[in-house]
Amino acid sequence: MNSLATAPAKTGRAIKPGRLPGNPALALWSTPIGKKVVMAVTGGILVLFVIVHMIGNLKMFAGAETIDAYARFLREVAQPELGYSGLLWIVRIILLVSVVLHIVAAAQLNRMNRLARPVGYEVKKNIATSYAAVLMGWGGVLLAIFIVFHILHFTLGAVGFKPGQYEDLQVYHNMIIAFHVWWIFAFYMVSMVALCFHLDHGIWSMLHTLGWNTRKNRRTLRALSRLIAVVVFLGFISAPIAVMAGWLH
Amino acid sequence: MNLKLKIWRQANASVRGKFENYVVRDITPDMSFLEMLDVLNEDLLSRGEIPVAFDHDCREGICGSCGFLINGVAHGGQKGTTVCQLAMRFFKDGDSLTLEPWRAQSFPLVRDLAVNRSAFDRIIQSGGYISAPTGGAPDANTILVPKEIADSAFDAAACIGCGACVAACPNSSAMLFTAAKVHQLNLLPQGQPQRDQRSLSMIVAMEEEGFGGCTNHRECEAVCPKDIPIQFIGQMNRELTRALRHGERKFAHVTRDAEPAEVKR
Numbered sequence: 006m007n008s009l010a011t012a013p014a015k016t017g018r019a020i021k022p023g024r025l026p027g028n029p030a031l032a033l034w035s036t037p038i039g040k041k042v043v044m045a046v047t048g049g050i051l052v053l054f055v056i057v058h059m060i061g062n063l064k065m066f067a068g069a070e071t072i073d074a075y076a077r078f079l080r081e082v083a084q085p086e087l088g089y090s091g092l093l094w095i096v097r098i099i100l101l102v103s104v105v106l107h108i109v110a111a112a113q114l115n116r117m118n119r120l121a122r123p124v125g126y127e128v129k130k131n132i133a134t135s136y137a138a139v140l141m142g143w144g145g146v147l148l149a150i151f152i153v154f155h156i157l158h159f160t161l162g163a164v165g166f167k168p169g170q171y172e173d174l175q176v177y178h179n180m181i182i183a184f185h186v187w188w189i190f191a192f193y194m195v196s197m198v199a200l201c202f203h204l205d206h207g208i209w210s211m212l213h214t215l216g217w218n219t220r221k222n223r224r225t226l227r228a229l230s231r232l233i234a235v236v237v238f239l240g241f242i243s244a245p246i247a248v249m250a251g252w253l254h
Numbered sequence: 255m256n257l258k259l260k261i262w263r264q265a266n267a268s269v270r271g272k273f274e275n276y277v278v279r280d281i282t283p284d285m286s287f288l289e290m291l292d293v294l295n296e297d298l299l300s301r302g303e304i305p306v307a308f309d310h311d312c313r314e315g316i317c318g319s320c321g322f323l324i325n326g327v328a329h330g331g332q333k334g335t336t337v338c339q340l341a342m343r344f345f346k347d348g349d350s351l352t353l354e355p356w357r358a359q360s361f362p363l364v365r366d367l368a369v370n371r372s373a374f375d376r377i378i379q380s381g382g383y384i385s386a387p388t389g390g391a392p393d394a395n396t397i398l399v400p401k402e403i404a405d406s407a408f409d410a411a412a413c414i415g416c417g418a419c420v421a422a423c424p425n426s427s428a429m430l431f432t433a434a435k436v437h438q439l440n441l442l443p444q445g446q447p448q449r450d451q452r453s454l455s456m457i458v459a460m461e462e463e464g465f466g467g468c469t470n471h472r473e474c475e476a477v478c479p480k481d482i483p484i485q486f487i488g489q490m491n492r493e494l495t496r497a498l499r500h501g502e503r504k505f506a507h508v509t510r511d512a513e514p515a516e517v518k519r
């Protein structure tokens with residue numbers, strides 16, 4: 006609670022007085038606004054990925070052949086120029102770098118923000134922000150856990166399957182087995198709710214951070230952000246629910 | 255009307271503070287919030303107690319001196335209004351009000367509800383100037399400014415530096431203030447020579463003062479007595495990337511008054 010106030014506290018500052026690094030990328034990274042811009046750009050890459058991924062998952066409703074062929078296509082595309090899985094690995098590396106930069110920037114900025122108010126308020130009312138915005142940090146942590154679990158689960162078959170159940174490139178078969186396990190189903194649902202919230206604030210936030218928000222288009226951008234979040238959410242939960250309900254088998 | 259007040263009392267930054275409860279009576283609806291506190295202070299003085307310290311100067315919403323949180327909302331919650339302009343008719347008879355000073359690492363407490371906002375002055379010092387030729391004053395309107403740009407620069411220039419944006423922000427961020435100060439000059443022809451230098455220096459100064467970063471909660475805009483729009487924040491981010499693209503790297507480092515000056519004789 007309110008203790009002794011405001012002796013000059015340590016801050017999470019990265020900048021030395023005088024000049025920023027000459028390299029433009031390092032200069033950007035050395036300022037908090039620059040880190041925020043990095044978060045917006047990497048977040049944008051992840052949003053695009055999530056949209057494409059969601060559309061891919063809808064192929065579940067077109068049957069086993071279609072979605073399994075799609076999984077093979079992702080590996081065979083741009084062959085022979087890039088080799089088997091070549092393009093897939095390029096995309097994986099871009100996504101991994103994006104996720105890491107996104108999380109590191111978030112952690113560093115969060116630390117700086119906490120240090121900026123050593124003595125808190127007794128009474129503080131938030132009058133403008135949303136639940137989505139307040140939950141960005143915790144939601145992000147959950148999504149990070151989800152991403153690790155998800156890759157161990159569907160890409161590697163290392164968790165969530167009994168020995169011999171997981172079959173490489175048999176996406177339809179794997180999904181049917183996976184979502185009959187109640188706790189896996191529940192974890193995916195909770196994670197998708199977190200994703201929906203993260204996108205609801207995140208997409209608008211990205212557009213604003215990059216300077217596209219104006220007084221006039223604000224409502225449109227916020228509505229667009231919510232629309233994408235909800236569509237992605239419904240798209241992702243549809244296949245697991247269909248499996249659980251027995252519509253897909 | 256009669257009100258119950260719970261006010262943060264702290265003699266200075268190095269002693270512990272606490273909330274004290276007071277009752278004020280016979281407040282009329284047309285009094286301003288600060289006039290209501292004047293009534294309380296008169297009463298405290300007459301009883302030989304120490305009056306509540308709060309910053310104020312113009313009392314007409316233009317100087318930016320006043321400000322504290324009323325029930326958790328900076329400047330009390332009437333849109334586009336400073337506490338000095340907030341009339342008591344905004345409240346009801348019998349209301350309980352908690353008054354707290356701005357809380358931020360960068361705004362050290364002076365006493366009770368008054369905090370030191372010199373950090374803002376140093377941000378302005380780092381880049382809030384233009385180069386102007388000496389000699390006779392030029393004729394008015396010799397430099398033409400498109401209407402939209404003039405309006406936008408004026409919107410930014412309306413910032414009175416009260417600090418409510420920092421106080422309301424969950425991250426104690428000074429982005430709205432700094433964005434306003436950057437743009438009131440960056441938008442205009444007169445501000446162009448130092449544009450990149452200004453953006454970089456003011457942004458670095460803001461961070462060196464220990465303010466937090468922006469997570470787009472929009473709390474600042476909601477309490478700003480001058481309705482400074484958050485779009486300036488997004489545009490300031492652009493001004494930074496522009497400055498870095500142009501190779502700008504040097505920034506002004508403003509020393510704090512608090513740093514003891516070397517005595518020379």
Ligand code: HEM
Nearest residue numbers: 055058062076097155156159160176193197200241242245
């Ligand atoms: C209910 C929602 C989801 C389902 C059912 C699902 C399903 C799948 C499946 C079956 C794969 C494997 C595809 C293959 O190996 O060809 C996969 C890969 C992947 N998913 Fe999801 N996914 C969901 C949501 C998400 C979300 C929200 C994210 C990101 C935040 C994500 C990130 C990934 C990544 C990064 C990969 C690729 C891993 C790799 O490089 O192999 N997934 N997903």
Ligand code: SF4
Nearest residue numbers: 413414416417419478
């Ligand atoms: S931006 Fe608004 S709230 Fe912030 S200092 Fe300026 S006038 Fe006060």
Ligand code: FES
Nearest residue numbers: 313317318320338
């Ligand atoms: S006293 Fe000047 S703005 Fe309130």
